Amino acid sequence: MRDVAIIGVGAHATGQFAGKELKDIAYPAVWNAIDDAGVRPADIEVAYVGNSLGGLLTGQEGVRGQVLLQHSGITGIPIVNVENACASAATALRGAWLEVASGAADVALALGAEKMFIGDSARTIGALSGVSELDLSRMGMQFTTSYAIHPKINLKSRMAEYGWTIEDFAKPAVKNSANGALNPLAQHRRQLTIEQVVQSRVVVDPLTLYMCSSISDGAAAAVVCSLDAAKKFTAKQPIRIAACTLRSGVYRLPDDERLDTAATTAQAAYEQAGIGPEDLDAIELHDAMAPAELMLYERLGLCGPGDGPKLIDEGVTTLNGRLPVNPSGGLCSRGHPVGATGLLQIAELVWQMRGEAGERQIEKRPKVTLAQNQGGLLLGQDSAVYCCTILKS
Amino acid sequence: MRDIEIGRRGRLYSHTIARFAPKGFNAPYFQAFIDLDEGPRIFSLIGAECPVEDGVLDDGMEMQLVIEPLADTPENKEILSYKYVPAKAHGDA
Numbered sequence: 377m378r379d380v381a382i383i384g385v386g387a388h389a390t391g392q393f394a395g396k397e398l399k400d401i402a403y404p405a406v407w408n409a410i411d412d413a414g415v416r417p418a419d420i421e422v423a424y425v426g427n428s429l430g431g432l433l434t435g436q437e438g439v440r441g442q443v444l445l446q447h448s449g450i451t452g453i454p455i456v457n458v459e460n461a462c463a464s465a466a467t468a469l470r471g472a473w474l475e476v477a478s479g480a481a482d483v484a485l486a487l488g489a490e491k492m493f494i495g496d497s498a499r500t501i502g503a504l505s506g507v508s509e510l511d512l513s514r515m516g517m518q519f520t521t522s523y524a525i526h527p528k529i530n531l532k533s534r535m536a537e538y539g540w541t542i543e544d545f546a547k548p549a550v551k552n553s554a555n556g557a558l559n560p561l562a563q564h565r566r567q568l569t570i571e572q573v574v575q576s577r578v579v580v581d582p583l584t585l586y587m588c589s590s591i592s593d594g595a596a597a598a599v600v601c602s603l604d605a606a607k608k609f610t611a612k613q614p615i616r617i618a619a620c621t622l623r624s625g626v627y628r629l630p631d632d633e634r635l636d637t638a639a640t641t642a643q644a645a646y647e648q649a650g651i652g653p654e655d656l657d658a659i660e661l662h663d664a665m666a667p668a669e670l671m672l673y674e675r676l677g678l679c680g681p682g683d684g685p686k687l688i689d690e691g692v693t694t695l696n697g698r699l700p701v702n703p704s705g706g707l708c709s710r711g712h713p714v715g716a717t718g719l720l721q722i723a724e725l726v727w728q729m730r731g732e733a734g735e736r737q738i739e740k741r742p743k744v745t746l747a748q749n750q751g752g753l754l755l756g757q758d759s760a761v762y763c764c765t766i767l768k769s
Numbered sequence: 770m771r772d773i774e775i776g777r778r779g780r781l782y783s784h785t786i787a788r789f790a791p792k793g794f795n796a797p798y799f800q801a802f803i804d805l806d807e808g809p810r811i812f813s814l815i816g817a818e819c820p821v822e823d824g825v826l827d828d829g830m831e832m833q834l835v836i837e838p839l840a841d842t843p844e845n846k847e848i849l850s851y852k853y854v855p856a857k858a859h860g861d862a
Contacts, residue, residue, distance in 0.1 A: 498792050505791060512812050515839065515850065516794040518787070525783035525802060527810065532783060533828070580787045580800075630782070630810045757810065 379603035381614035384413025385723040390594035390711030392493035402489035405595035406448040413599035414610040421481040424471035426464030426488035428715035432503040461507035462751030466718030466763035489595035490713035508753035520580040523665040538682035546573035549666035556705020558736035563711030587666040594713035619648035619766040625758025638675040645764035653677040657742030660721035718749035775807040793844035816854035831856035
C-alpha cells in the first residue's frame, strides 16, 4: 500500500438553501477542492460520491454521483456512488484512499453532498428514518430516541449510572456553538448558554432542541493523490491519511460484553496509524445529538467512564484546550447534511492543520488529528456504520 | 431449524416520552426497549392503556405482550403491532 495524501479540500456552506438543488450545492465543493489541490479536472482518474437521502428527497434514485459530477464538468471516469447513511462521505473518502493506496489510480476525488431542506420537515424526517432498519423506523423510532434510550448511548441510564445532569448534556452544545460562531461555513453561528440549551423545548426526554443537529444542506470534497506525487500539484503541505477504518454494527444480546463498535473502530485506526489517543492534537467527531460527544470521548479513549463532562469543565476540548474537539462547531452548530458530514470534518481538519482556519484557528497548529463519523441504526443495538480517519502533517 | 415462540413476557430496559412524532404517530408517546425473558432486547411501543405521563413506567418492571393497532392515525390504525404494558399479577397476554 502506498502513502496517500489529501492535497485539496473544498466545501459549500452548510444551511438551508431554498433556491438550490443538490447539484448547485455539490459544484462549489468540487471546484474549491480542485483549485485548492492545484490539479486539472483531467488529472482526476476516479471519484467516489457520498449521498444518503437524495433518492427519497429529490427523486434521483440512481446515478447521483454521475449527475453531480457531470454538472461539475467531470465525466467519463469511473464514478462510484456511496450510500452509507450519515457516514456516506467518510466511506467515499475511504474508497478514494484505497484507489490511490493500491496503485490503481494516482489522483482520486471524494465528494459528499446532501440536500435535506425541501420545505417539508415531515418528509425530510421520514427520509432520515429510512436509514434505520425498517423494523425500527416503521414503529416510529427516530434518531433522537435512539440517543435517549437505545443501549448504545442510553443517556437516560447515564444520568442514573454516572450522575450526569441535563446541564452536562448541554455542555458540548455550548462549547461547540462558540466554535461555530467563528465559522463562516456554519449553519448556526450563535453562541448558546447552558440555560438556553436546557430550556429549549424537549424533543425526546432528556434531549432538547438545541442538543439536536438540524435539517441541513451542504457539501464537501477532497482530492487525494500518492504522497510522492503531491509536490507535483501543490506547494501546500500535503496531509497524509495515516489510517482510515470502516466497520459495521454487530448484533448484540443484552449480556454481550464486547466493546462498542465506535471503540473498536477507533482502536483499529490508532493501530493502523501507529499512535494512541494521547498523540492527537484535534478531533472532529459525530455529535448528531450534542451529549453523544460525552460518550464518544470514552469510546475514543480520551477519558474513563463518566468523565466526559470533566473534559469540557477543565477546558481540555475547547478551541484552545489541550485537545480541541469539533473546532468547526460540530454537527449541531456547523451543521449535519448527512451524506456530506464526514468530508466536512476532513476539510475542517485539513484547514486547521495548514493554519487556514481563520478566526477559529487552533493556536497550536495541530499535526495529528482524527475524524469520527457514524450512521444508521440496526436492530442489533449498534449503529450501522462507523468510520475513523487519522490525518498527519 | 424449528420455530420457537418468544416475547410474551419481559422486563422494561429503558423508556422515554417522545414529544415530537413522525408522520403516522401522535405525540406524546412512549418508546421503549424490552428485554424478553428468552434473551433478545427489542424496541417497542407501549400499549394504549398506559397514560403517557412521567412516573407510569419504571425501568426493570415486568412487562407483558399486547397486540393492538400501531397508532391511532389514518396511516397506522389498520396495522397490528406488538406492544408491551406493565404485567398484571395473574394476567395473561
